[in-house]
Amino acid sequence: MKALVYVGLKPGVLDPQGRTIARSLNDLGFDEVTNALQGKVIELTLNGEDAEAAEARVTEMCEKLLANTVIENYRIEMQL
């Protein structure tokens, strides 16, 4: 079983990297881009069969290590 964990900055937290990416896309002629947020994806490979139990454990992993909840949000996507 796999879990994809998306970690990104919370709304309202300045994301200078995202802003730089958006500006660079604008420079390339992609004028429709008004904002970019840069985050990261962590792909976890897990033992076990129970997706619900696994997701609860991954949530705990996010709270304990994978995200810094002072500045970051996370989203979990389970893949069976």
Next chain:
Amino acid sequence: MQTAVIRFPASNCDRDAAVALEKVTGRAPIMVWHRETELPDGIDFVVMPGGFSYGDYLRSGAIASRSPIVRDIKAKSEAGLPVAGFCNGFQVLTEAGMLPGALMRNKNLKFVCRPERLTVANANTRYTKHYAPKSEVTFPVAHHDGNYFADKDTLNRIEKEGRVTFRYVSNPNGSLNDIAGIVNKAGNVFGMMPHPERAIDDMHGGTDGLGLFKSIIESI
């Protein structure tokens, strides 16, 4: 007086911290490896040194802050043990939840490495007693992730409680309220991005950092 410096993989200011502590206390600190589960007996003051622990993987200080020794240090700090973190050490202390807020990528995305002027925002803490109120000091900075962030409530709280100890004169990294250093509520845990341990000898170009070490050591 026995001090300790914690060593993580890719700490690189551990020796600078040791030299500073020996200079002020007259006794070499015990260097403690991060895999240890307990501090040696009789430690009076702990320094988390600067560096790039674990190559800044995941987030600066994130992995180091979950190491076994930090659990013990956190528990002892809650019982009053003084702990200071400089640069990466400050990042470790915020990641460990021992100090509020977080240190993010510098606003201009640049690594800054230069002497930085700071004002002493509160000279009435265990770490700043040796400085005159509102005096100016110069410590080197050398970081990529020094942009101090905390949510509005936290920021208001630490400001109201006088827990901002140092502010940048010309903000190099985008830190909110020009914050360079803070203490916890009890005043025993301190963190700052600049390097006082690299300003303790005339050879360094200045000795402004000595006051910080003297302040905390004399308070013990």
